[in-house]
Each structure stands twice: as structure tokens, then as C-alpha cells.
Amino acid sequence: xxxxxxxxxxxxxxxxxxxxxxxxxxxxxxxxxxxxxxxxxxxxxxxxxxxxxxxxxxxxxxxxxxxxxxxxxxxxxxxxxxxxxxxxxxxxxxxxxxxxxxxxxxxxxxxxxxxxxxxxxxxxxxxxxxxxxxxxxxxxxxxxxxxxxxxxxxxxxxxxxxxxxxxxxxxxxxxxxxxxxxxxxxxxxxxxxxxxxxxxxxxxxxxxxxxxxxxxxxxxxxxxxxxxxxxxxxxxxxxxxxxxxxxxxxxxxxxxxxxxxxxxxxxxxxxxxxxxxxxxxxxxxxxxxxxxxxxxxxxxxxxxxxxxxxxxxxxxxxxxxxxxxxxxxxxxxxxxxxxxxxxxxxxxxxxxxxxxxxxxxxxxxxxxxxxxxxxxxxxxxxxxxxxxxxxxxxxxxxxxxxxxxxxxxxxxxxxxxxxxxxxxxxxxxxxxxxxxxxxxxxxxxxxxxxxxxxxxxxxxxxxxxxxxxxxxxxxxxxxxxxxxxxxxxxxxxxxxxxxxxxxxxxxxxxxxxxxxxxxxxxxxxxxxxxxxxxxxxxxxxxxxxxxxxxxxxxxxxxxxxxxxxxxxxxxxxxxxxxxxxxxxxxxxxxxxxxxxxxxxxxxxxxxxxxxxxxxxxxxxxxxxxxxxxxxxxxxxxx
Numbered sequence: 001x002x003x004x005x006x007x008x009x010x011x012x013x014x015x016x017x018x019x020x021x022x023x024x025x026x027x028x029x030x031x032x033x034x035x036x037x038x039x040x041x042x043x044x045x046x047x048x049x050x051x052x053x054x055x056x057x058x059x060x061x062x063x064x065x066x067x068x069x070x071x072x073x074x075x076x077x078x079x080x081x082x083x084x085x086x087x088x089x090x091x092x093x094x095x096x097x098x099x100x101x102x103x104x105x106x107x108x109x110x111x112x113x114x115x116x117x118x119x120x121x122x123x124x125x126x127x128x129x130x131x132x133x134x135x136x137x138x139x140x141x142x143x144x145x146x147x148x149x150x151x152x153x154x155x156x157x158x159x160x161x162x163x164x165x166x167x168x169x170x171x172x173x174x175x176x177x178x179x180x181x182x183x184x185x186x187x188x189x190x191x192x193x194x195x196x197x198x199x200x201x202x203x204x205x206x207x208x209x210x211x212x213x214x215x216x217x218x219x220x221x222x223x224x225x226x227x228x229x230x231x232x233x234x235x236x237x238x239x240x241x242x243x244x245x246x247x248x249x250x251x252x253x254x255x256x257x258x259x260x261x262x263x264x265x266x267x268x269x270x271x272x273x274x275x276x277x278x279x280x281x282x283x284x285x286x287x288x289x290x291x292x293x294x295x296x297x298x299x300x301x302x303x304x305x306x307x308x309x310x311x312x313x314x315x316x317x318x319x320x321x322x323x324x325x326x327x328x329x330x331x332x333x334x335x336x337x338x339x340x341x342x343x344x345x346x347x348x349x350x351x352x353x354x355x356x357x358x359x360x361x362x363x364x365x366x367x368x369x370x371x372x373x374x375x376x377x378x379x380x381x382x383x384x385x386x387x388x389x390x391x392x393x394x395x396x397x398x399x400x401x402x403x404x405x406x407x408x409x410x411x412x413x414x415x416x417x418x419x420x421x422x423x424x425x426x427x428x429x430x431x432x433x434x435x436x437x438x439x440x441x442x443x444x445x446x447x448x449x450x451x452x453x454x455x456x457x458x459x460x461x462x463x464x465x466x467x468x469x470x471x472x473x474x475x476x477x478x479x480x481x482x483x484x485x486x487x488x489x490x491x492x493x494x495x496x497x498x499x500x501x502x503x504x505x506x507x508x509x510x511x512x513x514x515x516x517x518x519x520x521x522x523x524x525x526x527x528x529x530x531x532x533x534x535x536x537x538x539x540x541x542x543x544x545x546x547x548x549x550x551x552x553x554x555x556x557x558x559x560x561x562x563x564x565x566x567x568x569x570x571x572x573x574x575x576x577x578x579x580x581x582x583x584x585x586x587x588x589x590x591x592x593x594x595x596x597x598x599x600x601x602x603x604x605x606x607x608x609x610x611x612x613x614x615x616x617x618x619x620x621x622x623x624x625x626x627x628x629x630x631x632x633x634x635x636x637x638x
Contacts, residue, residue: 031125039116039132043109047119049415050142051421051422053429054100054461056453056471058348059148062086063460067095078249081157081194082150100148107153108145111367112136114159119371121166122327123378127572134370137304139293140359141367151360154195155367157534161187161224162205162333166326168220169208181220184449185227192228193235196249200340201364202228207332211325281342284362285309294359297413299402304410308404315376318378324379331372335362373403429454431510432489433462438580439487439507444517450482451489451513486518495570495609503622515620524619527560534567540602543631549608550596551582552626559618562591569600579608590623596630 054060062073062079066086077083086103093099114134118130135141135320144485161184168180194200205224209217288294288305297305302310312331331413341362359366377399420426428451436449449455449470456471475492482488483500487507490497494504494516506529507515519525521532534549549567563586568576579600584591600608610627614620 024198028125035125035129036113037138038129039112040109042133043112043136045337046136046142046411047105047108047146049421049423051101051146052420053422053427053454055147055459056456057473058150059100060141060456062148062150063100063457067089073197073614078196079150079194082148086148086154095460097457100457100460101146102474103148103318104152105144108141110156111152111159112556114156114163115367115371118159118163118166118368119374120237121163121170122371122375127378127396127400130404131370131374133404134308134373134407135367138366138370139304139410140363142411142414143293144285144360144363149360150195151363154191154198155363157187157191157194158198158201158364159367161185161191162330165205165208165220165224166330168224169212169217169326169329176216176219176223178223181223182227185224186231188224189228189231192232198364201337204333204336204340207336208326208329211329211332215324230464277343281339284338284342284365288359289357293414293417294410296417297406297409298410299406302406304406307406308373311373311376311403312369315372315379317379318376324377327372327375327379330368330375333414334368334372335367337368338362341365356425426511428452428489428511428513429458429461431513432515433458435489435507435515436467436487439517445485446487446517447485448483449487449489452491457490482518484518484520488516488518490514490516493570493576493609494531495533495568495576495607498531498533500536503530503532503629507529521622521625524621525614526619527614527616529611529613532625533607534610535629537606539629540605540608543602543629544633545602546599547602548596548599548630549579550630551593551610552624552628553591553622554595554624555584555591556621556623557589557591557614557618558620560614560616560620562620563609563613563615565593565612567597568609568611569605570609571604572606574604591620 029594054063058072061076062082063086064071065077066083067090085107086099089099089102093102112135115135116128116132119128123131153593164180164184164187168177168184171177171180185602188202192202205221208216209221236246237250239249291305295305297303305552315327316325316331319331341364377396415421432449432451432455436446438444446467448470449458450470450472452475453471453473455469458469475490475497482497482502484502488504491512491514494514498504498518501521503519503521503525504516505519506523507517509515534551535547542603551565551567553565555562565582565584567579567582569579570576577600580595580597582593582595584593586592
């Protein structure tokens, strides 16, 4: 069997095209350029395949802060590393979507390339490309890679700083490699400047001198720390001069966590029964094992996460047996990062209890696993197969092909399962703009457009955002009332969020989003589908054993024909239920309804609405609109 494989490989190597490519690729520098070109091409295709609309939360806050607007929480405004990059993008492209997407494009590409150069510290060009593509295929990278968040930018600087630090440790010159030390210190400082919570991770660099056990490695560590500390002192001085508080960034960053810390002190900092130190230390491992994106697609019974963990322990074992001190130091750094993130006090609430686990919080672990995997393979192949190059080449090709197959299968499975990409047509912001322009061109007047959280990005995604945009984190419970002349983008029934005094008109729907226009009942209305709140929860709860709704309606019709009216009951987390359907009584130009619904339950009722349609090119006027909630013995006028 081996003879056939090596014979096939020999035939491939004897092909004319292979011999033609061997000459220009004989130089290592040319191979590096080709490897980077391959990574860039694959990344560009992947980026546009994974591109999504902005999330409307932290990402838009950073974008608005960079434009000089007061937005976000205090800690958002102190992430100068990212905000400075966004300012540069806005200076080049303006306050546009191109400026928004250019920042994650550059940073995500930078992260993939940084992982390539980190892997080159341990292995060949081919395996380093394999590591970079494995990083690119991580579902967390595919999810976060097109959003303007701080996680990937901070990881770029961490990987770059640690890579330069390792290059300094492996430098052949006996003198202190100043350029690597300074570069590493600057990158690590920018990582903290981008995301302040990465500072504890830098303590893991102490694992390298412990593994190398040399005076030179300690000198390099102290030199790197000196550069980072000097820059940090300069920042403290700037904060003192501008804000009058040298620890302004620290105070702004911890202001969001103070309620958690206060509750922790009140409880004596005791872990709840449902949360133990063991569960905190293993929660990320268990979550990733059960994650449908990271471990859903399987090859030979193992998912992508399984392959990465198995490769990590294989590499760690070989590093211990071969005494590869640099690889052991990197394993120690990753292990320290994992512990510091898993056991962080701010990651759980001692009173609720609530444990927060998000893959992007553990990005430092996910990104380094492919690098550690290929480093371990390279260390393994340099050990038992030092004199058996043919077997070594076959093993390298086989393992690299298997791993890339798993990475590709995982990425493809991710794209197949997620519907929230622009390539699949999920663009509610563009759809909302199309609904807005269609309504205004037909003569409608819109004072505001109100919608879900992603609508916050409309200000830089829409061509001419001249209308005021109001975005809501939640459609219910926001304390905000819809007003007449609002165009509403809603995913939940309007009966749960509209005021009883107003009428809503349906303007259509796209991809799960419904469009409504809020009107006053006394104004003239064109034909269309309408609805109105007939009773709210406060009125229904007065009749806990059940209630009936009496309707007394009179409309004046001008070239319109009414369709049957429906009365709907809206309950918590349930689909609306039709209580009754009534036909209109026509008298000349007037349409009347004076009917009472059957008894309906009110225990979990949120609202009762009436919905009807008017057909025809004319208009109609509401002359009388009266709803009354009735019980057997008493009635209450809403």
C-alpha cells in the first residue's frame, strides 16, 4: 500500500507543471509570498460569504463614538485602540457602511495572517497556511469577523505581540533583540488599549521563562514589560491631564461591573450551590462540546472542537517528551489565559446565579489551538521520522488534508445553517428602507421610523437617512410609546406595543419583519389592513374569571368596502387566538357593528385587538369607536 502511495507521489512530482512551479518556488521568500496570497484570497471569499448586517449594539456604539457622538457605556468610550482605527476609516470613507466594514475586514485578515506567522515560528510554510485556514474556519471567527467589536482587534495585537516575543526568544544573536522586544511591548500595550480586560492575560508571558529556564528569556520578558509599562505610564499621564483622574480608564471600565461586585460582597462572596469552581473551570469546554456550530459537523465521529482538543494534547505530550521549551511556554500561556477567563469574578453573579459563557470571550484560546496543533505535529514529525523523509511527507500531507477537510466541513455547515448573512438575503435594514421609500413615494408622511436594534445602523447604511430613526432593544417593556406618523418595523404583534388610542395600518412584511404605520382614528384612512387595541391587560385583569368584549363601531365609507372584522386575544408567549368574527351592517355609506364576543379567559391575557381590511381606492372615516369589557355582573369601561 505504501509503495503505491509513494509511486503516485513520484508520478505527481514528475509532471511538467510541477517541475515548472518548483523553480520559482524554490526560494523561501517566494513561498511565503504565495502562502500569504492564498490566505488573502481565501479570506476575501470567506468574508463576503459571512458578511452580516451590523448588530446595532456595541458595534454601532463604537462607530458613533468615533464620529464624535455621545454613545455607549463609559467603558465603550475608553477603547481607544479600536476607536482610533474607526476614526481613520471614517476619515477615508466617511460615515458610511464602507468605513464600518473596512475595520473588521482589516482586523480579521490581520488575525489570520498573525496566526500564520505565529505558526511559522514552529513549522513550515505549508503547515502554517494550514493553521491560518483552521483559524479562519472557526465558527466564532465567522460569526464575529464582520462586526465592529473589540474581541478580534485585541486578539490581533495579542497574537502579534506574543509572536514577536517568541521570535525574540529564538533569535540567534547573543545580544538582546531590541526590535522584537520593542515591537512585542508595543503590540501588547495596544491590545490592552483596545480591550482593557486583556491585561490579566499578559501575565501568562511569565510561563516562557519558566519553561526556558534561561537568564536571557527573563531579560527579554523584563524588556517587553518595560516597554508596555512605559507606554501605560504615558497613558496614565494623559488621562490625568485630560480627565483629572489617572485611573480614568479603570474606573470607567469597572463602572459596569460594580453592581455585580457589590452583590458579591453582600453575599460574603460565596458561590451559589449551582455554581462551583469546578463548573466554572469546565463550563467553556462543555459548552463547546455541545455547540452545534463548533462541533456539529463530524468526521470519523469527531467534530472540529474534538479534533482541536485532541491535537492540542498530542502536541503538549510531544513537547514534554521532546523537551520543546518554546512550545511548552506557549502552552502555559494559553492555559493561563483559559484559567483567568474561566475563573474571572465578573463572569458570574453570586446571587442569581448566572454564569456568562460566550465563545468570543475565549477567543484567545480558540485562536491559539490551531497554532498549537500544527506546532505539535511538526515537533512529532521531527522526532521519529528524522531519517524517513518519504513517510514524513506522506504523514504531513495526510494530517493536513484531514484537518483542512474538517475545518472546511465545519465552515460549510455553519454557512448552511445560519440564515443571517447578506449573501442569503437577510438584510432587514435595506428592506426597511425599501418599505419607507415605497410609502413616502405613494404620498405617505413619516416622521420617524421605529424598529429593532439593528436599525441603529441605518444612519450609515441608508443612502439618505433624513428621517429620524429610533431603535429599540426590546419591542415591549421599553417605556416608549409609538406615535402617529411612525413607520414601525416589528417582529411581535402590534397589539402588545401600540397605544389603544391609535390605529395601525399594515404595509407588508419581509423576512419575518412586519411594517406598520401609526395613524390617529379621526383622520381619513385609505384602503388597507388595519388594527387597534380594544382592551389592555389592566382592563382584562379586573375580570379574572373571564370577560366579554362589546363593540360599537360606525365607519363612513367613500368608495371602500369593509371585510369581516376579527377580534383577537393576545396571551403571553402564544400565538393570537381569534375570539370572534363579525360581519359589517351596511346602511348607505355607513358600516356598523354592535356585537358582543363570547366569554374568553383573561388569566394570561395581554391584550385584545380588532383587525379589519378595507378594499377599494377611496377612503373611510371612523365616526364612532367604542369598546367595553363586560362580565356577568359588572362592566368596566376601558
